[in-house]
Each structure stands twice: as C-alpha cells, then as structure tokens.
Amino acid sequence: MNSHQKYLRYTWFLLVMVFLVIIAGGVVRMTQSGMGCPDWPRCFGRWIPPTDASQLPPDFEKYLGKQDIDHSFNAYHTWIEYINRLLGALLGVFIFIHFIWSFVRFRKTNKAIVWLSFLLLVTVGFQGWLGKKVVDHNLAVVKVTTHMLVALVIAAIPIIIIYRLEKWERKADTWLKNISVAALVIILAQIVLGTQVREQIDEISKSLDYQQREVWISQLDNLFLVHRSFSWLVLAACLAIVWKARPYTAFKKITWLILSMVGLTLIFGLIMMWGNIPAWAQPTHLLLACILILAVFTLRLRLK
Numbered sequence: 001m002n003s004h005q006k007y008l009r010y011t012w013f014l015l016v017m018v019f020l021v022i023i024a025g026g027v028v029r030m031t032q033s034g035m036g037c038p039d040w041p042r043c044f045g046r047w048i049p050p051t052d053a054s055q056l057p058p059d060f061e062k063y064l065g066k067q068d069i070d071h072s073f074n075a076y077h078t079w080i081e082y083i084n085r086l087l088g089a090l091l092g093v094f095i096f097i098h099f100i101w102s103f104v105r106f107r108k109t110n111k112a113i114v115w116l117s118f119l120l121l122v123t124v125g126f127q128g129w130l131g132k133k134v135v136d137h138n139l140a141v142v143k144v145t146t147h148m149l150v151a152l153v154i155a156a157i158p159i160i161i162i163y164r165l166e167k168w169e170r171k172a173d174t175w176l177k178n179i180s181v182a183a184l185v186i187i188l189a190q191i192v193l194g195t196q197v198r199e200q201i202d203e204i205s206k207s208l209d210y211q212q213r214e215v216w217i218s219q220l221d222n223l224f225l226v227h228r229s230f231s232w233l234v235l236a237a238c239l240a241i242v243w244k245a246r247p248y249t250a251f252k253k254i255t256w257l258i259l260s261m262v263g264l265t266l267i268f269g270l271i272m273m274w275g276n277i278p279a280w281a282q283p284t285h286l287l288l289a290c291i292l293i294l295a296v297f298t299l300r301l302r303l304k
C-alpha cells in the first residue's frame with residue numbers, strides 16, 4: 001500500500017468512527033444514560049468515573065442534583081455515557097492527526113484537502129462544545145436537531161475528501177442530478193421532522209418515567225403524522241433516483257445502498273409504530289436515516 005492509499009484508508013476509517021460515535025450516542029439515549037455523567041468533561045469530578053457508589057466523591061449530591069431522572073448513581077449509565085464521551089474524544093484526536101497528515105501531505109499540492117480537514121477539526125470541536133452545552137443545560141436548551149445536523153456535516157466532510165482524491169465523478173444526465181438534489185432536500189427535511197418527533201418522545205417518555213412504552217406513540221401530536229406521510233415523498237425520490245440511475249453501471253452499488261437504506265428506515269419506523277417503540281429500534285432507525293442521506297449525498301457528488 002502506498003502512502004496515498006494509506007491516507008485514503010485513514011479517511012475511510014474516520015468515516016467509520018463517525019458512525020460509531022453516532023451509534024454510541026443512540027445507545028446512550030436508548031439506555032437513558034445521558035445524565036450518567038452529570039458534569040463535563042469529567043464525570044463526578046473524576047477522569048475515571050466510579051464503578052461503585054462507594055467511590056463517589058464526598059460532594060456527590062451536588063452532581064446527582066443536576067440529573068433529570070432519578071437523582072441516584074447508576075454505574076451502568078455512568079459508564080455508557082463515559083464510553084460515549086471517550087469515543088467522541090478519540091474521534092477528535094483521530095481528526096487532529098488527519099489534519100496534521102493532510103497539512104504535511106497536501107499543503108503545496110492540494111490546499112482544498114487541507115482546508116477540508118481543518119473544517120472537519122473545527123466542526124468536531126464545535127460538536128464537542130455543543131455536547132457540553134447539552135450537559136450544562138440538562139439536555140434541554142440545545143436542541144437535538146442541531147446536534148444531528150452537525151453530525152451529518154462531520155460525516156460528509158471525509159466523503160468529500162475521498163471523492164476529491166479518488167476522482168469519482170462520472171458524466172450523468174441533468175435529470176438524475178436534479179432528482180438527487182431534490183432527494184437530498186426531502187430527506188434532510190424528513191430528518192429534521194424525525195428529530196422533532198424524537199424530542200416529543202423524549203418528553204413523553206420522561207414524563208412516564210420511561211415506562212408504558214405502549215402509550216408513547218399515541219401521545220405524539222400531528223407532527224408524527226407529517227413525519228410518517230412525508231416518507232412517501234422520501235420513498236418516491238429514492239425510487240426515482242434508482243430508476244434514473246439504471247443505465248449507469250458505475251452507480252449500481254450506491255443506488256443499491258440507497259434503495260436498501262430507504263427500505264430499512266421505513267421498516268424500522270413501522271416497527272416503532274406497531275411494536276411500541278422497542279428501544280433497539282430507535283438508534284437503528286436513526287443510523288439508517290444517516291446512511292441514507294449520506295449515500296444520496298455521495299451519489300450527487302459523483303454526478304458530473
């Protein structure tokens with residue numbers, strides 16, 4: 001493997017890490033561990049959090065008071081939240097290494113790559129800062145939506161870098177280009193709608209002490225209807241892409257990815273609706289939606 005391939009591989013690895021961090025965030029929410037570490041960046045004032053109540057600092061009440069749930073120590077929640085933070089921090093370190101590597105490698109030959117890597121570093125720093133705000137304000141002030149959209153930007157930048165280095169473009173007709181832009185806008189709108197539904201679910205579940213999952217869906221307002229019905233538009237846009245991309249063998253893989261992701265996102269949406277929102281379906285639905293939009297984004301980049 002030459003150094004160019006190594007650099008590309010490392011950029012792919014960053015993309016995988018971003019998805020891992022998205023999954024970890026989903027698991028934190030699924031297990032209601034968000035307030036497992038009431039302070040930030042440390043956890044109960046320590047760099048290695050307690051594994052047992054006996055290890056809590058003398059002023060532990062101060063930390064527990066910040067919690068929105070049960071105001072008690074739960075090592076399982078604490079460690080899930082802490083591992084999530086470690087993964088986020090690790091991603092930050094890997095991105096920093098990427099920036100240095102990009103600077104050394106491309107500062108004379110391809111400045112755009114250096115700037116993109118720098119943008120990635122700034123965006124991930126911003127996301128970390130947002131994360132702190134979420135903790136400081138007990139998850140309320142900074143809306144989940146902003147966090148979600150920034151996460152998508154973080155995932156999109158490595159894709160742009162790879163695309164620029166791989167010369168991935170292929171000539172394509174205007175129709176396919178327009179449809180993919182339309183699909184991007186529609187899916188983005190659907191993701192924003194979804195995060196609004198999620199905020200409602202957060203409030204409903206909290207008010208019910210995370211019990212009685214069977215009534216959560218029935219307590220959602222019309223926004224949920226809009227989210228559900230909007231899926232038809234998402235599906236139509238994706239099918240139009242698949243149809244229009246048929247003549248291009250180069251796009252076979254990516255259109256298959258789009259088709260399977262839209263299908264699975266819908267299926268997991270329905271599982272939540274009919275199956276009383278099983279906890280595991282929540283992060284899965286989110287992950288699939290992220291892969292879907294990034295796949296459409298990748299396709300659009302490749303159309304010349």
Ligand code: HEM
Pocket residue numbers: 144148187190191192193194195196197198201202227228231234235262265266268269270272273282283285286289292
């Ligand atoms: C392709 C179409 C769809 C996309 C792209 C999409 C995307 C999303 C996204 C991004 C979220 C926010 C998840 C989070 O922040 O954790 C969400 C939430 C949600 N979506 Fe969808 N969705 C789609 C279709 C559907 C359908 C068809 C249903 C139900 C029939 C549905 C039900 C829900 C529910 C119940 C939530 C709240 C989940 C939670 O609390 O974690 N979605 N959706």
